[in-house]
Amino acid sequence: MSIGNLNDIFRPAEGRSRAITAENPTGAKGAGGKAAGPLGVARKGRAFLPLPAGAELTLCDIRTPGIITHIWCTTFDQTEKHWFALRNIVLRMYWDDEETPSVEAPLGDFFCNGFGERAIVNSLPVVVNPTGGMNCYFPMPFRKSGRITVTSEHPEDIEAFFYQIDYTEKDSLPEDTEYFHAAFRRENPTAPGQDFVIVDNIRGRGKYVGTFLAWTSLERFWYGEGEVKFYIDGDWEWPTICGTGAEDYFGGAWGFVTPNNGAAVAEQTYSTPFMGFPQFVTRDKVRAHIYDGAALPMRGFYRWHLPDPILFESDLKVTVQQIGHDGLRLFERSDDLCAVAYWYQREPHAAFKPLPDAAGRRPR
Incomplete structure (x- = not known):
């Protein structure tokens, strides 16, 4: 099924x-609910x-x-x-x-x-x-x-x-049988002019099924012009699949905003079966009971390639460019990006990049 x-x-x-x-x-058969608590056994x-x-x-x-x-x-x-x-x-x-x-x-x-x-x-x-x-x-x-x-x-x-x-x-x-995999990456800050690597060193045969990006803006202006690229089966210099922009990859358009009498309103979050923008943090909510502090803009996006998996026979690398727009022109930008990549493949899998420690994962 x-x-x-x-x-x-x-x-x-x-x-x-x-x-x-x-x-x-x-998970033993007939072994559920037997523990004893304040109200007795089971x-x-x-x-x-x-x-x-x-x-x-x-x-x-x-x-x-x-x-x-x-x-x-x-x-x-x-x-x-x-x-x-x-x-x-x-x-x-x-x-x-x-x-x-x-x-x-x-x-x-x-x-x-x-x-x-x-x-x-x-x-x-x-x-x-x-x-x-x-x-x-x-x-x-x-x-x-x-x-x-x-x-x-x-x-x-x-x-x-x-x-x-x-x-x-x-x-x-x-x-x-292809096995489920997921790996986390962070680059803080990203290097201007260099694509952020969502995942690489995938070796074997399988299918890429999803991306989650936690994107903290470190610069002003629009952040999402960068293209998502898939380097498939020996694409070492140029990708086989290259999108048209980050907001497009996550199924949105026009910066996630709708003009209102000629003025753009706040970005609109959404959550749908295969793609979404469920997180947009601009106030420091976790410390709101101490002080009402502004936070760097933090946005969370997901994209599931379930109807449209990215198939690979030998290897795969996925990246996203760091390109913004200031209303006049494109520019190379630097932000704080975290990613989780999700895929299926035959085992064995190649070693993951070492996971950053807790201090290296700490949100801004």
Whole structure:
């Protein structure tokens, strides 16, 4: 059954439905809801796990062929003395006992919530509902094992991490199964005249399925003239696919603004099944109870290549130019960019660029 295809829902499906939570950490059959709590046994006894500072929490360690079909989780976006928990928690996923993760990204950015702040996202594979209910529907297959962890690089203990991982247990999966991958990048600041690399060093055969960009403007004027480029299967100098501008890649146009009696109004956010602009931060909301401070303009965008995946046979690199417009002319600009790239490929995958530490991921 393909993602979101209701026309297939009535067809017979093979496998066994399982779910992993804090109450049933192995997903074992008939083992749900047994934990004891204040109301007694099987009365909501263990809805979450604590996440101490510096700790790694294993959310699931499935030791059978299967496909993760849905992940839901939520936690606090700040603690008493420190902000940006969604940037400080790192999500990792490992398939078939691999030593290096196939998914490595800050928790918030993976769910299209950049800058350590929450935002509502209403897309097909990623949904974030009020308040901070993060959902992922990308299918994640594995032939031997699937392990998901969260690691806290937050300076304080996080009281509670809530989660549920739904999966289908299988007898086997084809040898040519393509596995889910996601990787985080940041360049702060970007170098004028040099394209920001969303992802590179993808080696193997697969398909690119999505981009999330968390874009902090460090200069004045319009920022989104840069073209998104895909270097496919040996394109070392010139890309095979080159778009017409950043706002076009994310499905918008004309700077996301609508003229009002000759004057442009504020950029309009949107969230649709395959592309969106769900975050636009101009006030320092995380510290609003201390002071009403202006923030550098921060914008979060997503683009899912689900109807139109970018296919590659041997290698792939994805970049975006840093080009702005001041109303008179184009200019090379420098901003603070973070990205999460999402793709499927046959294993093994090439090593990711090292993840910046918590200080290197800190939002402006």
